[in-house]
Amino acid sequence: MAPQANGIAAVRPEGMSAALGREIIGGTLQPGEILTLDSLQGRFGVSRTVARDGVKVLESLGLLYSKRRVGLVVTAEDQWNVYAPSVIAWRLESEHSRKAYVELSQLRIAVEPEAAELAAQHRSEEQMEELLALASKMRRLGEAGRLEEFMVADVAFHRLLLEAGGNTMFTALGDVVAEVLTGRTHHGLMPERPKPEALDAHDAVARGIAQQDTRTARENMQLLVDEVRRALEE
Amino acid sequence: MAPQANGIAAVRPEGMSAALGREIIGGTLQPGEILTLDSLQGRFGVSRTVARDGVKVLESLGLLYSKRRVGLVVTAEDQWNVYAPSVIAWRLESEHSRKAYVELSQLRIAVEPEAAELAAQHRSEEQMEELLALASKMRRLGEAGRLEEFMVADVAFHRLLLEAGGNTMFTALGDVVAEVLTGRTHHGLMPERPKPEALDAHDAVARGIAQQDTRTARENMQLLVDEVRRALEE
DNA sequence: TGGTTGAGAAAAATCACACCTTTTCGAGAA
DNA sequence: TTCTCGAAAAGGTGTGATTTTTCTCAACCA
Numbered sequence: 001m002a003p004q005a006n007g008i009a010a011v012r013p014e015g016m017s018a019a020l021g022r023e024i025i026g027g028t029l030q031p032g033e034i035l036t037l038d039s040l041q042g043r044f045g046v047s048r049t050v051a052r053d054g055v056k057v058l059e060s061l062g063l064l065y066s067k068r069r070v071g072l073v074v075t076a077e078d079q080w081n082v083y084a085p086s087v088i089a090w091r092l093e094s095e096h097s098r099k100a101y102v103e104l105s106q107l108r109i110a111v112e113p114e115a116a117e118l119a120a121q122h123r124s125e126e127q128m129e130e131l132l133a134l135a136s137k138m139r140r141l142g143e144a145g146r147l148e149e150f151m152v153a154d155v156a157f158h159r160l161l162l163e164a165g166g167n168t169m170f171t172a173l174g175d176v177v178a179e180v181l182t183g184r185t186h187h188g189l190m191p192e193r194p195k196p197e198a199l200d201a202h203d204a205v206a207r208g209i210a211q212q213d214t215r216t217a218r219e220n221m222q223l224l225v226d227e228v229r230r231a232l233e234e
Numbered sequence: 235m236a237p238q239a240n241g242i243a244a245v246r247p248e249g250m251s252a253a254l255g256r257e258i259i260g261g262t263l264q265p266g267e268i269l270t271l272d273s274l275q276g277r278f279g280v281s282r283t284v285a286r287d288g289v290k291v292l293e294s295l296g297l298l299y300s301k302r303r304v305g306l307v308v309t310a311e312d313q314w315n316v317y318a319p320s321v322i323a324w325r326l327e328s329e330h331s332r333k334a335y336v337e338l339s340q341l342r343i344a345v346e347p348e349a350a351e352l353a354a355q356h357r358s359e360e361q362m363e364e365l366l367a368l369a370s371k372m373r374r375l376g377e378a379g380r381l382e383e384f385m386v387a388d389v390a391f392h393r394l395l396l397e398a399g400g401n402t403m404f405t406a407l408g409d410v411v412a413e414v415l416t417g418r419t420h421h422g423l424m425p426e427r428p429k430p431e432a433l434d435a436h437d438a439v440a441r442g443i444a445q446q447d448t449r450t451a452r453e454n455m456q457l458l459v460d461e462v463r464r465a466l467e468e
Numbered sequence: 469t470g471g472t473t474g475a476g477a478a479a480a481a482t483c484a485c486a487c488c489t490t491t492t493c494g495a496g497a498a
Numbered sequence: 499t500t501c502t503c504g505a506a507a508a509g510g511t512g513t514g515a516t517t518t519t520t521c522t523c524a525a526c527c528a
Contacts, residue, residue: 036478036479037479037480046511047513048511048512048513049510049511049512049513050512052481053286053290053511056294057294060290060291066480066481067479067519067520068478068479068480068520068521069477069479069480069518069519069521069522070478070520071478071480077402078402078406081317081318081319082403082406083315083317083318083403083406084315084318085315103402104403106348106352106404107345107403107404109348110344110348110404111344113344114344115344118340167336167337167340167341168311168312168314168337169317169338169341170337170344172316270507270508270509271508271509272508280483281482281484282483282485283481283483283484284482286510287481289509300510301491301508301509302489302490302491302492302508302509302510303490303508303509304491304492304508304509305508305509306509
């Protein structure tokens with residue numbers, strides 16, 4: 001499919017725009033600072049064409065805008081397209097990754113209970129079975145303490161749930177959830193073994209969705225995200 | 235600041251990329267269809283540079299990708315950057331605007347209760363006063379049946395609330411909420427006069443945030459979005 | 469004094485064109 | 499039939515020239 005079928009965190013060799021994007025997001029380039037195409041050509045040793053292409057990308061991410069007679073103006077954070085995969089990735093790489101991580105988690109906390117309810121209403125037979133299967137897989141892997149594999153199943157579970165609701169805007173948050181879940185495991189924020197309550201809740205969510213019981217689905221997802229919330233507050 | 239400091243729905247004279255974007259999102263161009271730079275140069279009477287620039291933008295919105303020797307491949311909906319302001323705008327302009335509207339509303343329903351809670355925790359003094367002021371302004375305008383002005387205040391209220399939570403990803407949804415609220419009024423989906431319960435709930439949310447009472451803020455916002463949910467189900 | 473206008477210049481935007489690179493596909497050889 | 503290799507197609511890159519926008523600043527009028 002699309003060449004960028006990778007997740008948020010994958011590092012692509014995008015060259016100039018990636019480097020500049022990181023500088024803007026990391027704060028090396030302050031809002032209001034002004035660049036010129038000429039300076040970029042010099043700095044990165046690229047032609048005008050490439051410089052312009054890169055700028056075009058950053059512009060569409062809201063990281064800068066170009067103004068005739070002035071140059072390329074770096075924008076403030078509130079102008080960024082914070083839902084663009086590359087912006088999310090660069091934010092997570094920056095010094096303020098902690099803040100980015102918290103924000104992504106808060107988004108997840110807000111969205112997933114509603115997503116569970118929608119999934120209960122709109123899931124297909126196939127999605128239902130897959131969700132049940134993933135939930136029991138999670139139990140198996142979790143109880144065995146195989147954290148890495150557990151995480152993969154966890155990500156798949158949440159992705160599928162978001163997708164099953166049939167709302168493309170929720171589906172698009174799959175990468176966000178994936179990022180948060182992998183981040184949690186890779187930064188050692190997971191207990192040795194997933195809590196039994198978490199495993200139960202995943203099971204219950206899956207069953208709720210299977211039986212099209214919106215309330216069960218939502219409430220158990222709420223349990224899960226409340227746990228995330230508690231963890232964030234530390 | 236940025237030249238596109240407008241909301242989602244504003245029409246910018248972006249030329250080629252906007253026209254193409256609308257065609258892809260509207261379905262005139264089906265996923266998998268293939269264009270070439272050459273054909274775009276011909277169709278829009280622009281040079282290669284401009285055609286490439288436009289393509290670059292659409293590519294970063296996930297609406298197509300370019301492949302050597304093949305051309306420009308139109309992508310399917312699940313690849314689109316549905317959070318990009320221009321994509322949201324084009325979706326709302328398309329024939330499937332109803333679906334887009336529902337999805338945006340569902341997102342709003344999911345996010346706002348959490349946003350209210352965050353606002354209660356993080357709002358500044360100034361934001362608090364402004365929210366209280368907006369809530370009473372809404373009551374005044376609502377009771378007077380001045381729907382258009384009411385809507386403006388309503389948008390300002392929700393925008394500020396999202397911002398006050400201090401989460402940039404929530405703040406960025408201000409445009410979404412604005413779009414949904416203006417859409418509701420302009421499509422005649424609002425009652426003659428806003429329901430008193432809605433006015434009360436806005437007041438209560440503002441008071442909750444003012445007193446940093448997360449529960450009051452959340453619960454009353456929940457009342458508001460539950461009403462939106464009910465309206466959607468018709 | 470103060471606002472308006474106009475000339476000049478800076479920088480992006482566009483155009484045109486030549487050339488490079490990758491990928492595909494078919495013809496012909498093994 | 500399969501393999502190889504070459505040509506063609508399409509995007510990618512580099513460059514110079516030209517156009518357009520808009521900022522600056524100074525001159526000019528009220």
